[in-house]
Amino acid sequence: MPEIMEFTIQQIAAMLGGEVKGDGNAKINMLAKIQDAKPGQIAFLSNPKYENFIYTTQASAVIVSKDFVPKKDVSAALIVVTDPYSSFTVLLEEYHKMMSFQKTGVEEPSFLGSKTTIGKNIYRGAFSYIGSNVKIGDNVKIYPHAYVGDDVEIGNNTILHTGTKLYSGTKIGNNCTIHAGTVIGSDGFGFAPQADGTYKTIPQLGNVIIEDNVTVGGNTVIDCATLFGDATIIRQGVKLDNLIQIAHNVEIGKNTVIAAQAGISGSTKIGENSVLAGQVGIAGHLVIANNTSIGAQSGISKSIKEEGQKILGYPAFDIKEYFRSYAVFKNLPDLNQRLRDLEKKMEELKLPTEKP
Amino acid sequence: MPEIMEFTIQQIAAMLGGEVKGDGNAKINMLAKIQDAKPGQIAFLSNPKYENFIYTTQASAVIVSKDFVPKKDVSAALIVVTDPYSSFTVLLEEYHKMMSFQKTGVEEPSFLGSKTTIGKNIYRGAFSYIGSNVKIGDNVKIYPHAYVGDDVEIGNNTILHTGTKLYSGTKIGNNCTIHAGTVIGSDGFGFAPQADGTYKTIPQLGNVIIEDNVTVGGNTVIDCATLFGDATIIRQGVKLDNLIQIAHNVEIGKNTVIAAQAGISGSTKIGENSVLAGQVGIAGHLVIANNTSIGAQSGISKSIKEEGQKILGYPAFDIKEYFRSYAVFKNLPDLNQRLRDLEKKMEELKLPTEKP
């Protein structure tokens, strides 16, 4: 990774609202872990487990907590803050911004359709394809091999990583990040069974709308809605992981988080601020209430009406009850044997009582 | 979406075998939902729930059923048919055809290998790659970033969406649609364990054959067969959704439908007219009978010999029996307690009977 930042320790402390102990004039050009840091780099100490490393680190500066009292000499300058991890995260973000604002301009060959308008400060990578009647905002980055179909709209500050594929008519808001290989707007899976056993394709003429501040992981697929004028909708602040399936006409409520390899079937509406763990599957035409938490690999076959539930299972129900049932499941052979023993005893008991 | 069709209401009625009530000369250039339609657009009324909209719609025409009797004035012209939804679908299809037949010609740069033959009326998008010794039929659309390896054959009217990847030797029939990012013909997962714990790669030299009228969703993967001369086969009329895994030497019987994220392991044969729901997993070397219906997330570890079964579970068995067992599963802690109660009562009972 190239060294693209260079600040003095004093400048970084000012950025973090921290206090410097030691030489504030040394220059920092990179972030690192305390055990790996080299001269010119800055690290942090948050977990006491790592305290020993601060006495041997080669870092030029270490961000520490107000509560930290060195037991030995520390050669690094210290930046004293309230929460070292959180401060380090701020630096990471700054660093990240500097990194990602590096890429601008147009690499050739790239393809640009007609009647397309593009904002300021754009990156268009080599072999990127932008169709006709497209509208793209400012500070957008379109990496190599990304495909933007006709009639697409993209807001400001959005990043399409390499090989992102947006079918015609897709709409994406501001500050979104779409990771590599993800497909948005492919045909919904709609086929009408015919008398002879074949299926007729139901044309899929809607689109996908992705609101602001949405992140979508790699190789995920989001299908378009069926009818013209309808949309599959991903509301603002939603975070989708890798390899997720979002079927036609689905709506994901704002700030909902969905982990990798989950699948949502057609026309299902997921509420706001919900969390779906990995490999969850949700049937079609359901409504899932806000603040629902669904455990990994669960299968959901009915709507969830009450907010704030935590569920698990196949099909899923209350997570605590699932684990209670599952504890008995593990002992089912034993339980079966106990039942047999009882039956035998009952038989022995009944024999005398019935005979006389 | 551009306005690419323009017909009079009378022309559309003729196309649908319907009767016009009102002005048949107005022009229609777009399809829409009855609640959203604008002048120049046509909508339909099928579900009585939506009847109110017909009295306020701005649509120039509405397709209605023979049974429809207006309760108020309707400003739109009516096209009276037997089944309004089905008629609307016919229009959608016509519209879709007009849309997709728009794209023809070659965008540059694109890559074309040697000894390759290509039919009439082709679309080859920018950055599409077609290798050597390839045969492509008429009316084929190859979208940007699609990859067609050497020795591939593609029939007529087939669409490869953006980023489709066909390894060398793949064969695809007529009227197929392959969605974005799908990989066809990648190496089967074959490795021979060695004495030292490492694995030796078993070369995968077969190919994939996809027959006519097949649709494959986005980011699906279909591996090639292992031996030269063998093929992984997707029979005619099969519909595969997104993110599906089809391993080497699998065969999917005709008109079978497989939903998203399902996975079929190596050498398994799925029968005809079967339906596999989402996230189903099927073990290797099995045979699944025709007309089998497999519930979402089911795991199949044994062949299914009898046709027409509906199964569910992990591993799967009869779906009704699964739900019966699952109903008891949910109450297992209670059942366990009832058993304990009985054991206690039995102990109490036996004590007196044994003592004397």
Place this chain on the structure above:
Amino acid sequence: MPEIMEFTIQQIAAMLGGEVKGDGNAKINMLAKIQDAKPGQIAFLSNPKYENFIYTTQASAVIVSKDFVPKKDVSAALIVVTDPYSSFTVLLEEYHKMMSFQKTGVEEPSFLGSKTTIGKNIYRGAFSYIGSNVKIGDNVKIYPHAYVGDDVEIGNNTILHTGTKLYSGTKIGNNCTIHAGTVIGSDGFGFAPQADGTYKTIPQLGNVIIEDNVTVGGNTVIDCATLFGDATIIRQGVKLDNLIQIAHNVEIGKNTVIAAQAGISGSTKIGENSVLAGQVGIAGHLVIANNTSIGAQSGISKSIKEEGQKILGYPAFDIKEYFRSYAVFKNLPDLNQRLRDLEKKMEELKLPTEKP
């Protein structure tokens, strides 16, 4: 497939350490199955079930075992070896090598960044993208539409199939094969919940390291580690299938095999020589011991400390015990009925004993 090899039967026998019975001078240009082989091709007979085909095959040569005694006339020349299947595999490998060594040179247009060094005997397909500060070894094949971000390192003899996507900073060793559409180094799924219900993106600054002799299937995603200096690590000899999710900071131990659609959550370490079947899901921050075998679709929610276990279930436990419990699960309605019967009998029994 083009005919790219041509050897005499005698030359092939020498390659395999076998003995020729018949005409050793005929020329072989292709491998085939015994039932399909044509003149000029070589097949093998290993499974006695296929013996009949040897009397009718058109193959010019058949590899047979020392134990094979023909019952009728065989027109093909025989190559007698100890293990015909294994010998045929050797030929397949040779053939495969010849095939894959075919592709060399640079197809245009292709993109090459600055300060990038590339070894000898390279294939760079059309529309491939190689960024800046990249180091690539000898005999590497980079297929069309592959994307190699900045600061990537790739060893010798590695193959990146079409549409492979390597984010900046990825490191790949020698003799690796990455299949089409696979994404390596995308952002880990890390978001910090905020008081207002939104999520803040945690910058993902680590990378992915893939050691030697690793194979990764198609459309798989491997996320980068979170902190700069950290890596998601795939150890030497690992074999990953298609559509797998490997989250940030995961480590997969050497020679471990993972089947399609499995998902490993963040920071989990999988041991060496383990086998994960298809659609397995593993929670985050776990440690899985060496030589663990995990059945298809299992969910793993706790670390596995003891080596050599075979587990199954959701959550998973010992595979034999799982099947024992599952056998009872299938009969739960019956078990429930037996319990009711006992309760009723107990009630009848107790009535007389309580009354007096």
